[in-house]
Amino acid sequence: MRLFRRLLPHPILTLLLTLTWVLLTSTWTLNSLVFGFLLGLLIPFLTQPYWPQQMRLKNPLMIIEYILIVLYDIVVANLVVARIVVFKPNAKRQPAWVAVPLDLLTPEAITVLAGTITMTPGTVSADVSAEGHALLVHCLDAPDPNAVRDEIKQRYERRLKEIFE
Amino acid sequence: MNHFLIAPVVLPALVAPFIIMVVRHHMDLTRIFSLASTVLLVAISLVLAAQASTGEVQVYELGNWSAPFGIVLVLDRLSALMVLLTSVLALIINLYVIGSGWDKRGANFHALFQFQLMGIIGAFLTGDAFNLFVFFEVLLIASYGLMIHSGGTRRFQAGVQYVVYNLLGSTLFLFALGTLYSVTGTLNMADLAVRVAEIPAEDTALLRVGAVMLLLVFAIKAAVIPLHFWLPASYANAPLPIAALFAIMTKVGAYAILRMYTLVFGPDVASTEGLAGAWLMPAALVTLMIGAIGVLGSYRVGRLVAFGAITSMGTLLTAIALFSPEGVAAALYYTLHSTLAAAFLFLVADLVSERQGIEITAQRLMPQSGLIAVLFFTGAIAMAGMPPLSGFLGKLLVLDAARDHDLVWWIWGTILIGSLITILGMARAGSLLFWKSHSIRETDGPQETQPYEEEANEQDELQQRPRPAALPFVACFALLSGLILLTVFAGPASHYAEATAAQLFAPEIYIKAVLGKVTP
Amino acid sequence: MFFEYLIAGFLVMAGLFGFVGSFGLLKLNDPMSRLHAPTKATTLGVGGVLLASMLHGVVVEGHLSLHELMITLFLFLTAPVTALFIAKVHIHRHETKTSLPKAGEDGIWATHNVTETKEAPAEDQQQG
Amino acid sequence: MIITYATLFAFVCFALAILMNLWKIISAAEIADRILALDSMFINALALMVLYGIALGSEIYFEASLIIAMLGFVSTVAYARFILRGNIIE
Amino acid sequence: MSLFLIAALPFLGAVFPALLIRAGRNASASAAGLTSFLAFVGLMLHAPAIFRGEVIQVGVDWLPALGLNANFFLDGLGFLFASMILGIGLLIILYARFYLSREDPMGQFYTYLLLFQGAMVGIVLSDNILLLLVFWELTSLSSFLLIGYWKHLPEGRQGARMALAVTGSGGLAMIGGMMILGNIAGSYDLSVILQNKDLIQASPLYLPALILILLGCFTKSAQFPFHFWLPHAMAAPTPVSAYLHSATMVKAGLFLMARLWPVLAGTPEWFYIVATTGLVTMTLGAVIALFKDDLKSLLAFSTVSHLGLITMLLGFGTKIAAVTAVFHIINHATFKAALFMSAGIVDHEAHTRDIKRLGGLRHLMPVTATIAIVAALSMAGVPPFNGFLSKEMMLEETVHTLWGGSHYVVPGLALLAALFSAAYSFRFIGHVFLGPIRNDYPAKPHDPGFGMWAGPAFLVTLVVLIGLFSAKLAGPLVAVAAGAVIGGAELPYYSLKLWHGLTPALYMSGVAVVGGLLLVKLHAPLIRAWNAAPRPEAKQIFDALMRGLTKLSQLITDGLHNGAITRYAFVMMLFIIGISYYAYASGTITAPTREVQSVGPITVIAWFCLIVATLAVVAKHRQRQLSLVLIGVVGLVVSLGFNYLSAPDLALTQLSVEVVTMVLLLLALNFMPKDSPIEAPMWVRLRDGGIAVVGGLGAAALIYALMLRDFALPSISEFHLANSYKGGGGTNVVNVILVDFRGYDTFGEIIVLGIAALVIYALTEAVLGSRVRAYLLNRKPDMPQDGDAHPMMMVVATRVMMPLALMVAAYIFFRGHNLPGGGFIAGLIAAIALLMQYMASGFSWASERQRMFYHGTIGSGVLIAAATGLGSWFSGSPFLTSAFGYLHWSPLEEFEWATAALFDLGVFLAVVGAVLLALESLARFAWQPGMSSEHAMDINPARDDAAEAAEAKGEA
Amino acid sequence: MGFLNIEFLVASAVGLLTAAGIYLILRRRTFPVILGLSLLTYGVNIFLFATGRLMVDAPPILNKYAEVPYTDPLPQALVLTAIVISFGMTAVVVMIALAAYLSARDDKIDMPHHPEDEGEDA
Numbered sequence A: 001m002r003l004f005r006r007l008l009p010h011p012i013l014t015l016l017l018t019l020t021w022v023l024l025t026s027t028w029t030l031n032s033l034v035f036g037f038l039l040g041l042l043i044p045f046l047t048q049p050y051w052p053q054q055m056r057l058k059n060p061l062m063i064i065e066y067i068l069i070v071l072y073d074i075v076v077a078n079l080v081v082a083r084i085v086v087f088k089p090n091a092k093r094q095p096a097w098v099a100v101p102l103d104l105l106t107p108e109a110i111t112v113l114a115g116t117i118t119m120t121p122g123t124v125s126a127d128v129s130a131e132g133h134a135l136l137v138h139c140l141d142a143p144d145p146n147a148v149r150d151e152i153k154q155r156y157e158r159r160l161k162e163i164f165e
Numbered sequence B: 001m002n003h004f005l006i007a008p009v010v011l012p013a014l015v016a017p018f019i020i021m022v023v024r025h026h027m028d029l030t031r032i033f034s035l036a037s038t039v040l041l042v043a044i045s046l047v048l049a050a051q052a053s054t055g056e057v058q059v060y061e062l063g064n065w066s067a068p069f070g071i072v073l074v075l076d077r078l079s080a081l082m083v084l085l086t087s088v089l090a091l092i093i094n095l096y097v098i099g100s101g102w103d104k105r106g107a108n109f110h111a112l113f114q115f116q117l118m119g120i121i122g123a124f125l126t127g128d129a130f131n132l133f134v135f136f137e138v139l140l141i142a143s144y145g146l147m148i149h150s151g152g153t154r155r156f157q158a159g160v161q162y163v164v165y166n167l168l169g170s171t172l173f174l175f176a177l178g179t180l181y182s183v184t185g186t187l188n189m190a191d192l193a194v195r196v197a198e199i200p201a202e203d204t205a206l207l208r209v210g211a212v213m214l215l216l217v218f219a220i221k222a223a224v225i226p227l228h229f230w231l232p233a234s235y236a237n238a239p240l241p242i243a244a245l246f247a248i249m250t251k252v253g254a255y256a257i258l259r260m261y262t263l264v265f266g267p268d269v270a271s272t273e274g275l276a277g278a279w280l281m282p283a284a285l286v287t288l289m290i291g292a293i294g295v296l297g298s299y300r301v302g303r304l305v306a307f308g309a310i311t312s313m314g315t316l317l318t319a320i321a322l323f324s325p326e327g328v329a330a331a332l333y334y335t336l337h338s339t340l341a342a343a344f345l346f347l348v349a350d351l352v353s354e355r356q357g358i359e360i361t362a363q364r365l366m367p368q369s370g371l372i373a374v375l376f377f378t379g380a381i382a383m384a385g386m387p388p389l390s391g392f393l394g395k396l397l398v399l400d401a402a403r404d405h406d407l408v409w410w411i412w413g414t415i416l417i418g419s420l421i422t423i424l425g426m427a428r429a430g431s432l433l434f435w436k437s438h439s440i441r442e443t444d445g446p447q448e449t450q451p452y453e454e455e456a457n458e459q460d461e462l463q464q465r466p467r468p469a470a471l472p473f474v475a476c477f478a479l480l481s482g483l484i485l486l487t488v489f490a491g492p493a494s495h496y497a498e499a500t501a502a503q504l505f506a507p508e509i510y511i512k513a514v515l516g517k518v519t520p
Numbered sequence C: 001m002f003f004e005y006l007i008a009g010f011l012v013m014a015g016l017f018g019f020v021g022s023f024g025l026l027k028l029n030d031p032m033s034r035l036h037a038p039t040k041a042t043t044l045g046v047g048g049v050l051l052a053s054m055l056h057g058v059v060v061e062g063h064l065s066l067h068e069l070m071i072t073l074f075l076f077l078t079a080p081v082t083a084l085f086i087a088k089v090h091i092h093r094h095e096t097k098t099s100l101p102k103a104g105e106d107g108i109w110a111t112h113n114v115t116e117t118k119e120a121p122a123e124d125q126q127q128g
Numbered sequence D: 001m002i003i004t005y006a007t008l009f010a011f012v013c014f015a016l017a018i019l020m021n022l023w024k025i026i027s028a029a030e031i032a033d034r035i036l037a038l039d040s041m042f043i044n045a046l047a048l049m050v051l052y053g054i055a056l057g058s059e060i061y062f063e064a065s066l067i068i069a070m071l072g073f074v075s076t077v078a079y080a081r082f083i084l085r086g087n088i089i090e
Numbered sequence E: 001m002s003l004f005l006i007a008a009l010p011f012l013g014a015v016f017p018a019l020l021i022r023a024g025r026n027a028s029a030s031a032a033g034l035t036s037f038l039a040f041v042g043l044m045l046h047a048p049a050i051f052r053g054e055v056i057q058v059g060v061d062w063l064p065a066l067g068l069n070a071n072f073f074l075d076g077l078g079f080l081f082a083s084m085i086l087g088i089g090l091l092i093i094l095y096a097r098f099y100l101s102r103e104d105p106m107g108q109f110y111t112y113l114l115l116f117q118g119a120m121v122g123i124v125l126s127d128n129i130l131l132l133l134v135f136w137e138l139t140s141l142s143s144f145l146l147i148g149y150w151k152h153l154p155e156g157r158q159g160a161r162m163a164l165a166v167t168g169s170g171g172l173a174m175i176g177g178m179m180i181l182g183n184i185a186g187s188y189d190l191s192v193i194l195q196n197k198d199l200i201q202a203s204p205l206y207l208p209a210l211i212l213i214l215l216g217c218f219t220k221s222a223q224f225p226f227h228f229w230l231p232h233a234m235a236a237p238t239p240v241s242a243y244l245h246s247a248t249m250v251k252a253g254l255f256l257m258a259r260l261w262p263v264l265a266g267t268p269e270w271f272y273i274v275a276t277t278g279l280v281t282m283t284l285g286a287v288i289a290l291f292k293d294d295l296k297s298l299l300a301f302s303t304v305s306h307l308g309l310i311t312m313l314l315g316f317g318t319k320i321a322a323v324t325a326v327f328h329i330i331n332h333a334t335f336k337a338a339l340f341m342s343a344g345i346v347d348h349e350a351h352t353r354d355i356k357r358l359g360g361l362r363h364l365m366p367v368t369a370t371i372a373i374v375a376a377l378s379m380a381g382v383p384p385f386n387g388f389l390s391k392e393m394m395l396e397e398t399v400h401t402l403w404g405g406s407h408y409v410v411p412g413l414a415l416l417a418a419l420f421s422a423a424y425s426f427r428f429i430g431h432v433f434l435g436p437i438r439n440d441y442p443a444k445p446h447d448p449g450f451g452m453w454a455g456p457a458f459l460v461t462l463v464v465l466i467g468l469f470s471a472k473l474a475g476p477l478v479a480v481a482a483g484a485v486i487g488g489a490e491l492p493y494y495s496l497k498l499w500h501g502l503t504p505a506l507y508m509s510g511v512a513v514v515g516g517l518l519l520v521k522l523h524a525p526l527i528r529a530w531n532a533a534p535r536p537e538a539k540q541i542f543d544a545l546m547r548g549l550t551k552l553s554q555l556i557t558d559g560l561h562n563g564a565i566t567r568y569a570f571v572m573m574l575f576i577i578g579i580s581y582y583a584y585a586s587g588t589i590t591a592p593t594r595e596v597q598s599v600g601p602i603t604v605i606a607w608f609c610l611i612v613a614t615l616a617v618v619a620k621h622r623q624r625q626l627s628l629v630l631i632g633v634v635g636l637v638v639s640l641g642f643n644y645l646s647a648p649d650l651a652l653t654q655l656s657v658e659v660v661t662m663v664l665l666l667l668a669l670n671f672m673p674k675d676s677p678i679e680a681p682m683w684v685r686l687r688d689g690g691i692a693v694v695g696g697l698g699a700a701a702l703i704y705a706l707m708l709r710d711f712a713l714p715s716i717s718e719f720h721l722a723n724s725y726k727g728g729g730g731t732n733v734v735n736v737i738l739v740d741f742r743g744y745d746t747f748g749e750i751i752v753l754g755i756a757a758l759v760i761y762a763l764t765e766a767v768l769g770s771r772v773r774a775y776l777l778n779r780k781p782d783m784p785q786d787g788d789a790h791p792m793m794m795v796v797a798t799r800v801m802m803p804l805a806l807m808v809a810a811y812i813f814f815r816g817h818n819l820p821g822g823g824f825i826a827g828l829i830a831a832i833a834l835l836m837q838y839m840a841s842g843f844s845w846a847s848e849r850q851r852m853f854y855h856g857t858i859g860s861g862v863l864i865a866a867a868t869g870l871g872s873w874f875s876g877s878p879f880l881t882s883a884f885g886y887l888h889w890s891p892l893e894e895f896e897w898a899t900a901a902l903f904d905l906g907v908f909l910a911v912v913g914a915v916l917l918a919l920e921s922l923a924r925f926a927w928q929p930g931m932s933s934e935h936a937m938d939i940n941p942a943r944d945d946a947a948e949a950a951e952a953k954g955e956a
Numbered sequence F: 001m002g003f004l005n006i007e008f009l010v011a012s013a014v015g016l017l018t019a020a021g022i023y024l025i026l027r028r029r030t031f032p033v034i035l036g037l038s039l040l041t042y043g044v045n046i047f048l049f050a051t052g053r054l055m056v057d058a059p060p061i062l063n064k065y066a067e068v069p070y071t072d073p074l075p076q077a078l079v080l081t082a083i084v085i086s087f088g089m090t091a092v093v094v095m096i097a098l099a100a101y102l103s104a105r106d107d108k109i110d111m112p113h114h115p116e117d118e119g120e121d122a
């Protein structure tokens, strides 16, 4: 087991990288798998020092749900935002800053949250607070900033909390 | 396959990375490896020279791809001669640099030095036009590093100019190569020769543009006026032993002109007729004169010698611009001479400026003044082309070769008057540096008020430097012996030069060796 | 045929969103709002193209290639960072501590959290 | 056939988008806007290249898009960091 | 003794005095003397043969290509001169031993003297005019050293440089003349040239050759108007003056005129140039000499005058004049050397050479006085001394010489010269030695030791003996020497004796002596008149000329090379464009052979972006960061273009290079001003714009013309396409070319990268080792900084990207041989992956994680590439021969291996190392204390909260 | 629209990049000169690339399955080498320019000229 750990310090990463290799080469052969696996062993070994603390996932399965929700939101928000951009006069638009207090603590989780906020059109994560306990979000058109904040916390942060912490 | 051809390129290319990887922090080991490599290089060059002296042209097909599809190295008398000259010079300068401690004044000196040799030798040996470009870049970028070795404001400023100017030259090189490739469909020099000869007479304009741009590139390296402006500041502000090594670099330009304009765009090729002749000769003569005037007008030691180097390039190019076997033979003899002479004088200039600064002014009597004065005097004689040293013989050869040229009076006049001005300039400098100092007593203190703080500082550093050992003098005397040997054995040397010129003017031998076929 | 229409649909959608993204860059009148626009180009714009490309590979060319997923992955990783930095530039140059909402318990947003420059260090300190 | 038209449509859209990006890069008052426009241009160019691959039915041009997706942001971040910190690697 | 040895002995011996000076002054002098003596003896061994009329020849090829042979010959003329050079040289060596003071570096003196002696002997023994030129210029150089021997005296330094300038330039002119002469005669061997009088004199180049050669002779022999250097050369120690200006250097010009007399003389050109110059010089020198108060100046101008005399005689072109010239050469050498040495003795003992401060020395130093008086009388042309004889013969010749149809010009001026000659000689005697003893000498004079007066005494003995027994003593020598001068023709009738009867010459001599005495009497009023008369001062003219020349050179040099690379580059562009246009215009061009290819709107839009962005870079180039952004656009469009035009490898490379370049530029810009001021005036910008437009149009036209033409010859790349897979094992032909067909280029290319990194490293060391370091450490950012140096999101994103990016790098690397990609691009991607870490978490933090030894990375890259290349030696193939094959390991499918991949690995490593070393260097510039952080990100609630909690716990 | 052909577009791009490069190289500060060198490098790289003539959709990647045209691979290889080399050169010139600026605290590219006072002439 210890030997296994030695050889395979990041089994998930190795797996992901092997998959990446197969994706990249788009060749579904044994050669490709073996070679990808070898690289999947080597590269984590090389990059490990840059990621000193191991990321722990408490609830990996929820990721799928999260992804689906985000994808759905992206599509919807895109349409909404496109309408705002094209049709709504600037004067009628109500851009706003929203401060989102964070319950998340791990950098990875916060980053995913911020990324989600940015990737769903209409909101952009613009900054974090000095100690990392709040997120500054800018909204393209938010007559009610508090609603935005609550939705972020409800829809995304809650789920991320479950996944990561 | 004669692996000796690639050896002088691969040897420094292996030693340099070895030095930076393994012995970078051990100066003594670094020196030993660098020196040993240079000694070995001389040995290899001797073998090559011996092989080339049979008159056979040898070809080395890199990657086992035959010309013109792969890159080939070609060894003929000319390339062997240049490689030998380079490695001998390198050995001597290496000794000097080690002896004077210059190599310790900045990082990575020996690695850059080895790479510099690799670049120069690679350029001499290659038979491929684009590969010539690559090795030009190798030698240039190494020279950038050596030029700014140990730093300092003026050196950096001059370094920027040197790099920028040469980058323009490199760009022009690519324009020229692109044009030539587009017109001829090849990059191999022998193949170029074959194809250029086949270009139909009604379609020469674009080929001519390519050919002349190539000539201009080489003219930049060879410091032909008005493309010489990079040289004085670069050489004068470089560490002077490096400037001594650079004496061979201008010759790379001259070599390339010689190679291309005998092999590819030779005097008999109709489509590129009159490209070089029309302006190269006047330009060479003006170069010579501007150099001589510069010698007289210099107020710094390095600059003095730099202009001396320009003068000698002017003389050399005058001989080349004759484009006759006699002219080329004279040029080759003069190349040997002027490389050694310029290097010699640069080393002497370094001895001087290490002791009393870079200005040509009377200072307190420097240590070893008498010996250095003798060296300077001999160097000046060599540089100015005065008897009895080889410079005089070289000049006579050039004068003699020019006697049937249309511009013979201009050539003779310029060379002779140039010599006069040079010797006046050298006499002025020498008498200020070595004689006038006898009339300055120890108590007088330094004469000059320093123009600005920076230099005052450099002056301070200069006082603190340890006094150089005997090795620098050994290097100087080695170069001097080279000049003397070249004088005494002028007959054999000029005979080799003649044979080389004859080989150059019979390009079909080269072409047959490379392509395995004769010019149609 | 269905797949061809699907591909075409993706492409048209991609084109539209791509266009709108850059159009917003011109049309929107305040800098932070403009920052929203390109997000569409990266998501549905490029996303649509990539989807179309993958489908095209399978349907038209007849072989499965999923390396478009790699592009998507990289874009989703990098776009938020890009946006963050551009937003920070804006905040750094144009927003003040008071023009932004309160930063909760930390009191200040990171961009404004400038520690006073330290005393000039002594020269003899060795480099780390 | 329809794919061809759709591709062409997307081509034109993204090309126009690039033109608008260019306009913004040239004319914006704020450096942040210029950086943003350049970043958008990178993304649109990426889309163009993928479209080109679709149009030609070739995968050979694909890696350029991959490189843009992976590296394009490095320049953008570098520009922004330059304004924010001066030193982009500290 | 072989002539070789005679010529070489002084040179060989020259090293000994300098070396032996450590053993004492006597040793040094003895070495010099012995050398001279041996050479002299060697010469004398040939005397019998010479007097038999034989010519001794010896030769060896030196530079046959040129016709420069080390051929020597000894005939009467050479013998005469060689014996003077060596004989008087011996006396000078002896004299100098006692003359030079303890402070003078005697070893140097004798070394220089022997060098000079060797050069002189070389001149007179050369049987090859090129060889002669070698020695000729050597005399200029060695005399430079001798004249400047007293380095601390400005007069010495200036005199030396003046002599060098004048004689050196004459020598260079002579080179031209000699080359012409040799070309006319078809040989540079004197013995051949001397046989070709008719050929030479008939040549249209006769006159140029004559003028050029005479320039050499006249400058060397101090003929008017080049006479001025000689008096200034008197700053040299007296032995030098005595040697150079009596028997040797100045006589070299005479020697050469005599040597070439058989082929050059006898024409009107020769007569009018040579005789007139001689005549004028003789007269002028004599007149000036009378008014010189400095003993050595007086003697110098007297020398000028006598040289003029001999020149004039040679110029007459008659045989009898030539004989006279030879005779006077001998006589002048004897009395003038004696006089110089006497003057030196006076100077040495009385510590002054100023005639006005001397007088009455006859009483104090009788020996010296006797010697000097006899020599001076000879110089004055007073019988029975030898000077009288030759002067008599000279006057006789003048009487028979017509100048421009006049009978009186030559004898009249000659008489005037003789008169002044007598006058200055009498003044020399009268004002120095006669008269009462004074009590205000700077030092109490007395006769020196024997060593010092032995030399002059010997010479004066000759003066007397030759005067009395001329036919016996000097006759044979004159005969053989003159015989050589006139080229073996029959000697005319002449007799060397005191009494020829009452000839016109005797009357003239009488007038000269009487008139001379009269002039000495009238000296006081005359010198007042002389001093009042305005006359050009040669030294001032020369100095002004040299200063002007130097100033002009400085102006030209500094003006041309003023450090303004903007102008250098402008000139370069102009020249390149001009010459290229000339090349184009002088050729011919046919109509295009290819059709243009149409484009769609997308391409035009991309092109439009490129154009606009490029123009914007130019327009906005002063805003530096903005122009970088704009260049980013240019780079992007160029990459798109490469991709569009079937060059995916180029697109990939361009894109990744772009990123690294941008980062480097931004890193550098951090330290530099962020804007460029407008500095060039409008006209300069217009000018630059003009040349830029012309250059751009040229480049565009050239490539347009090239693209529209198919030249008849197929490209070699057809071979590459055909053999890439078969011979190189790859389907990506570009990559196969890079790593195989032209792998040697790539080898050079990675070395360029490696060197670049080494240069950058060395430069960083140099900068950080200078005062700049303090500035950098204390540098304040020039723009306000934001508060979050290492943002959390960036850190997290790059952490995730790092393994992915490396994966992509691996992918790009391995596919390169068959699909776009390869080691270089992969290297850049890997480097950028690390760069992302650096940007996110700071350099210090990141590089601590990865103690990568960048020098080693570069080195190993180059070594791997080289080793791969060398590996092919084992199979007997040339450097960089690739090999590839296919392996089948069950259960895997077949896969390809290729040494090219190993080579590409070298490329990869070199690129990674080079990029990172460059970045590291810039990071070191930026490093300031307090910058390195132990944390990857500035803000991390997980970390901070945990710490706070722990702290709270601890407190509790 | 006779000029709307690939050859013209490429040639004009080369021309403009070259012209812009030349103009910037003639400026008096190091930084614009470096910008100019970059533009000039683009220009010459495209020039060199175009000497192989231009083809769309014919990359020199050998196709096992079909006889397809290939564009000339050689200039591409040459341009790759040139890009790499000019990358190294750019890095070096940037660093030297920076060093010069830091040492002199001045980024003028023309060197300050100090004609020294003439001493006594020997």
Ligand code: NA
Pocket: A116, A117, A118, A119, A120, A121, A122, A123, A124, C039
């Ligand atoms: Na969003």
Ligand code: NA
Pocket: E738, E746, E749, E824, E907, F080
């Ligand atoms: Na490569």
